[in-house]
Amino acid sequence: MPICLFCLRDEEADALTFTDEHLFPAALGGNLVIKDGSCGGCNHGNSKFEQALAAELTPIRMLLQIPDRYGKVPRTAATIVAxxxxxxxxxxxxxxxxxxxxxxxxxxxxxxxxxxxxxxxxxxxxxxxxxxxxxxxxxxxxxxxxxxxVEVHIGGDLVVIGSEAGLRMVAKIAYTGLVHLAGVRIVTSDAFREVRQFIFEGTPQGVARLFVNHSYLKACEQGPHQHSVAIAARRDIHRVDAIVRLFGELTYFVVLSDHYDGPDFVNTLVYDAYRGEENGIFFAHIQAELLQTEEVRNDKETVWDDVEHFVGNFCEFLDRALKQRGIQDLGEINAPG
Ligand SMILES: [Zn+2]
Incomplete structure (x- = not known):
């Protein structure tokens, strides 16, 4: 019998209809789903902040050739300067x-x-x-x-990814990632009450934060079409922490719980948005991610909540990634005769 992962109501008691919940939003090229993961009401509420993000990320998806669940890469608006x-x-x-x-x-x-x-x-x-x-x-x-x-200009400002809506979406990715990696039973416990509340209303503050840590990014390199969730659950410090990475470089820290007393576990999910499937990775890589989760939290080098630095770092990364793909400069795309 399905239970909604977000409001915890179940089908029988509340006569609800259920829908599959995307682990990574379709806006990120995600098609991994938690079957019957959310009730219609919660799904509708979540889709509102995902739409703003989808619009913002369309140019990036076009450049990285990341398709939607139907295999279609989106087209993107452009300004052509003659x-x-x-x-x-x-x-x-x-x-x-x-x-x-x-x-x-x-x-x-x-x-x-x-x-x-x-x-x-x-x-x-x-x-x-x-x-x-x-x-x-x-x-x-x-x-x-x-x-x-002519010069072809595409893109726009990256605003949503660092805003409250972006952080709520990231908290939802970490939370559904936990379901994917550890099962439904664990997340419905009271230990995850705060993160559920944060997904609904953006409070309490501090549940999800953006950060930049260059040593971390270097230690676990990912490509621009990879999204990942690394989760470390530790009973001794009563914490379940997650690092969510989008497009290989946008990093967020999510406190899934700080009063956890369940079993220890560590796991990483890496998703390849270009291929639309989960990526098997080496165990050594998983270990590295986990050690890093603790390190990032305590490292003096970690820069927290600095949106400008966060977006700037991502743009540099994207620029390098596109150059590797032979897109030297968007000005080189010419209008047809
Ligand atoms: Zn619900």
Missing amino acids: PSETYKGHVQSDGKVVLTPSVTRETNEKGEHEAVYRFLTDARKEELRAKAKNKGQRLIEMGPGDPVT
């Missing part, structure tokens, strides 16, 4: 830039009204020809003109 003008458009998943068709109404020197259509598809051109013929209007067709080199 020497004389700036246009709107989008970059398709294959890197092709498509300008958004536009129509402007102008009056020429003779006082005639002109509608100027730009960036049309062949089908749309054909439609216009037929329409002009029917209405007895004159259609002046102009060629593509001389090719120009």
Whole structure:
């Protein structure tokens, strides 16, 4: 009988409908699910903060070619800057830039009204020809003109990943990761009350925090399409801590419990968003992650809650990763003739 992982109500007592809960949100290319993990109400509540994140991360997913659960890489909005003008458009998943068709109404020197259509598809051109013929209007067709080199700008500000919504989403990833690694029974205990509350309302503060620790990132290197959750549960210090890593470099520390008295366990889940599957990793790597969990918490080098540093570090990492893939500079993507 399913029980909602978030409000802990069960199907029988509350006549609820249940849905599968994504461990990593679909916005991150996640398709690992906890079967019947949440009730409709909780699922709806969680999806609200995931939508904001999805929009923000679309350009990154396009650049890293991370598909959704249907195998589709998202296209992303772009601004195309030509020497004389700036246009709107989008970059398709294959890197092709498509300008958004536009129509402007102008009056020429003779006082005639002109509608100027730009960036049309062949089908749309054909439609216009037929329409002009029917209405007895004159259609002046102009060629593509001389090719120009343009700059294609995509992206935007990374705001949500460091905001309260981002932290709540990360707490949810750590919490559902714990379910995946240790089973449903353990998380429904009172030891995890605070993290459930944090997922719902963003309090108490400090449950999830972003951090940067270069030694940690170096010790356990991950690629830009890997997400992971490393969990260490220790009865002696009554703690269950998790480090969540998104896109290989965005690191968060989640206190899943600080009054835990269950069994000790340590485990790491690494998810490859490019392939859409869990990654088997070496045991040695797992050990390294766990030792690091304690170290990160106590290390003087760890920089906590500094959003600017956190986002800046990620952008540098992304830049290096994209250069390795041959994307030297986004300005090199040219608009088709
Ligand atoms: Zn619920």
